[in-house]
Amino acid sequence: MARKKIVPRIDMPVQDPAERVHNFREVALGYSLEQAMAEASRCLQCKKPACRAGCPVEIDIKGFIAPLVKGDVAGAYAVLREYNSLPAVCGRVCPQETQCEGACILGKMGGKMGGKKGGEPAEPVAIGRLERFVADNFHALSACEVLTGGNACKLPRQDLKVACIGAGPSSLTVAGYLAARGAKVEVYEALHELGGVLVYGIPEFRLPKQVVKREIDALRTLGVEFHTNWVGGKTFTIRELFVWGFNAVFVGVGAGLPRFLSIPGEGLVGVFSANEYLTRANLGRAYAFPTYSTPIFPAKDAVVVGGGNVAMDAARTALRLGAERVTIVYRRTRDEMPARREEIEHAEEEGVRFELLANPVELFGDDKARLTHIRLERQALGEPDASGRRKPVPTGEHFDIPAQMVIMAVGTRANRVLLEASPDLSLNKWGYITVNEETGETSIPNVFAGGDIVTGAATVISAMGAGRRAAKEIAKRLGIANGD
Numbered sequence: 445m446a447r448k449k450i451v452p453r454i455d456m457p458v459q460d461p462a463e464r465v466h467n468f469r470e471v472a473l474g475y476s477l478e479q480a481m482a483e484a485s486r487c488l489q490c491k492k493p494a495c496r497a498g499c500p501v502e503i504d505i506k507g508f509i510a511p512l513v514k515g516d517v518a519g520a521y522a523v524l525r526e527y528n529s530l531p532a533v534c535g536r537v538c539p540q541e542t543q544c545e546g547a548c549i550l551g552k553m554g555g556k557m558g559g560k561k562g563g564e565p566a567e568p569v570a571i572g573r574l575e576r577f578v579a580d581n582f583h584a585l586s587a588c589e590v591l592t593g594g595n596a597c598k599l600p601r602q603d604l605k606v607a608c609i610g611a612g613p614s615s616l617t618v619a620g621y622l623a624a625r626g627a628k629v630e631v632y633e634a635l636h637e638l639g640g641v642l643v644y645g646i647p648e649f650r651l652p653k654q655v656v657k658r659e660i661d662a663l664r665t666l667g668v669e670f671h672t673n674w675v676g677g678k679t680f681t682i683r684e685l686f687v688w689g690f691n692a693v694f695v696g697v698g699a700g701l702p703r704f705l706s707i708p709g710e711g712l713v714g715v716f717s718a719n720e721y722l723t724r725a726n727l728g729r730a731y732a733f734p735t736y737s738t739p740i741f742p743a744k745d746a747v748v749v750g751g752g753n754v755a756m757d758a759a760r761t762a763l764r765l766g767a768e769r770v771t772i773v774y775r776r777t778r779d780e781m782p783a784r785r786e787e788i789e790h791a792e793e794e795g796v797r798f799e800l801l802a803n804p805v806e807l808f809g810d811d812k813a814r815l816t817h818i819r820l821e822r823q824a825l826g827e828p829d830a831s832g833r834r835k836p837v838p839t840g841e842h843f844d845i846p847a848q849m850v851i852m853a854v855g856t857r858a859n860r861v862l863l864e865a866s867p868d869l870s871l872n873k874w875g876y877i878t879v880n881e882e883t884g885e886t887s888i889p890n891v892f893a894g895g896d897i898v899t900g901a902a903t904v905i906s907a908m909g910a911g912r913r914a915a916k917e918i919a920k921r922l923g924i925a926n927g928d
Contacts, residue, residue: 450550453567454483461793465763468648468731471790472536472576477515480577484512487569490549495571498547500909501534501617503527505544505571512574521582524575529620530613530659530908533642535576536651538905539784544571580655600628600667604922607632607690609676609862612640613904614895615696616663617911618918623666625924630690632674637727640698641896642904644727645719647757649764650787677865682891692890692918695877696911699896701859704852705749709807714743714815718750718758718853725761740765743849747818748772749804750853751781754901756788758851759796770796771845775803775823775836799845801825803836807850818847856901876900884914892918 457473458464464471475483487509495505504523511519524531538544545551551568604627608615611633619629637643639656664670674680676697685693702717704710721741724730728738746767748759751774762770772791774781777800781788792798802820809815822841825834858875870878870887877886877893884892894910896902919925 450566451482451486453486453570454479454573456570456573458790461790461795464649465760465794468764470652471649474580475573475577477517477581480574481513481515483570484509484574486550487513488550494547494549494552495544495569498543498545500543500905501528501912503544503575508578509569509571509574512578517578517582520574520578524578525662528575528908529617529663531575532579532655532659533613533651534905534908535572535574535579536655537642537646537903538572539903540572541785543905545569579659601626602628604628604924605630605690606692606694606918606922607685607688608694608696609682610634610640610695610697610895610897611638611660611670611672612696612698612895612907613642614907614911614914615640615694616660617908618694618696618892618894618915619668620663620666621912621915622919622922622924623663623668625919625926627919627922627924628667628669630669630671632671632676632680634673634675634697635727636672638670638672640696641700644723645754645757647722647726647761648731649760650757675861677862682862682866682869682888686890691922692892694884694911694914694918695862695886695891695893695897696895696907697859697862697897698907699856699858699876699901701857702852703855703857705804705854707804707806709809709815710852712807712809712813712815714741714809714847714849715807716741716849716851718748718754718851719856721758721851722754722761725765731761731765741849742766743847744768745846746770746849746851747845747847748851748853750774750855751776751783752853753783753787755851755853756783756791756796758853760791760794762849762851763794763796767849771799771847772796773799773802773804773818773820775801776825776833777801780833801836803838804850805842807847808844815848815850816846817844818850819844856896858897858900874900882913883917884910885917890921 489506493506508520508523545568548568606627606629608631611631623629638660642656702719729736730738730740746762748755759770759772801823805821806819808817822839823836826837829835868888872878877898884894886893892914894914895907
């Protein structure tokens with residue numbers, strides 16, 4: 445029996461770097477229908493799909509790709525929405541290369557699929573790009589029609605009420621899962637816009653706000669009710685939610701309190717946390733000043749400290765907001781950077797510089813306390829640390845680079861507003877909520893939690909996976925589980 449011929453992976457069209465560095469339009473332009481069908485045809489439709497096991501929300505990947513081979517976008521979307529409340533988001537920001545695509549059998553076997561040893565390696569199926577295409581191109585009149593095979597949605601049961609605190613990816617996943625099964629879900633968000641990190645942390649050029657809005661609008665069609673400007677721990681407490689008649693509560697407030705390095709000079713004018721800088725640019729729309737009243741911070745030389753996706757977002761945003769030189773400072777090598785390869789490559793294409801094996805030790809300013817330059821110390825890689833990466837070791841060699849703005853993208857910690865108002869919540873030594881790993885339940889019965897407030901800063905898809913696990917357990921307790 446002839447083996448399936450392996451064709452090259454279809455590249456994603458993108459804006460030219462010289463053009464995109466001057467605008468906030470989305471960098472990746474997406475597939476056409478023909479490109480999506482061609483890429484979908486590369487899927488081997490494995491009997492035991494490893495890609496699904498690599499997906500934190502357990503999407504039936506070969507199930508949504510199969511109809512796409514025939515151009516059936518609606519059929520593909522129906523499968524996606526059974527598992528994922530935010531497919532257009534995930535298709536853009538998930539680290540597919542280390543999850544579903546990283547497990548893809550085509551990518552692992554490569555040329556060996558043709559029956560010959562030592563065959564040329566093949567790239568995995570572009571699962572994330574296909575997910576994005578399907579979500580962007582099937583504009584369902586109602587999410588209910590998709591999830592019920594064209595039938596009208598059942599009205600939410602007022603006797604089965606679930607509250608979600610926070611409107612980020614974990615809470616939105618809980619809301620979509622439970623609302624599709626008939627529960628009445630209400631989401632309480634502290635900010636004036638919905639989406640959590642999806643709107644305040646990820647730039648427009650990587651995740652357009654209209655995409656997030658479209659996903660949230662689909663949840664509204666399922667009956668999910670949203671409340672903005674409600675601060676958990678101040679406007680209301682977890683205890684009050686139960687008094688109001690909710691059967692279960694999910695806490696998905698993220699971990700938005702910034703970290704700094706505790707080095708001299710961090711109080712100078714021009715030093716930002718990545719949280720503040722990106723929130724000003726994204727949620728405050730500084731990129732559209734003066735149409736919006738949030739001004740940008742002018743800097744000829746900008747330095748971003750860190751090596752994750754947040755650092756890449758901050759650096760690329762600074763370029764677009766007028767910085768002439770943007771340098772990412774990271775204490776390890778490029779190979780150890782936790783950012784997605786694609787984000788690193790896009791940053792390099794746009795002109796971001798990388799100062800690797802370097803660590804900040806002091807910031808300096810002028811007589812008006814305005815930042816002027818940053819002092820770095822060369823590092824060498826020693827033995828692996830607890831994360832498995834080789835630990836950076838100071839060499840004693842110092843050097844300075846000019847900087848009128850430094851953005852610290854070195855992680856976050858838990859905001860304690862809700863936690864201090866909920867003394868019965870058990871916390872770990874880092875100040876995050878402890879949960880049952882299988883169900884997501886906290887130390888308070890019928891109160892669940894997931895996402896960064898449990899794990900610390902992590903990916904959007906890992907937060908969604910935690911939300912799905914908790915939602916499954918809540919559904920069981922409410923008697924609306926359907927065996928998935």
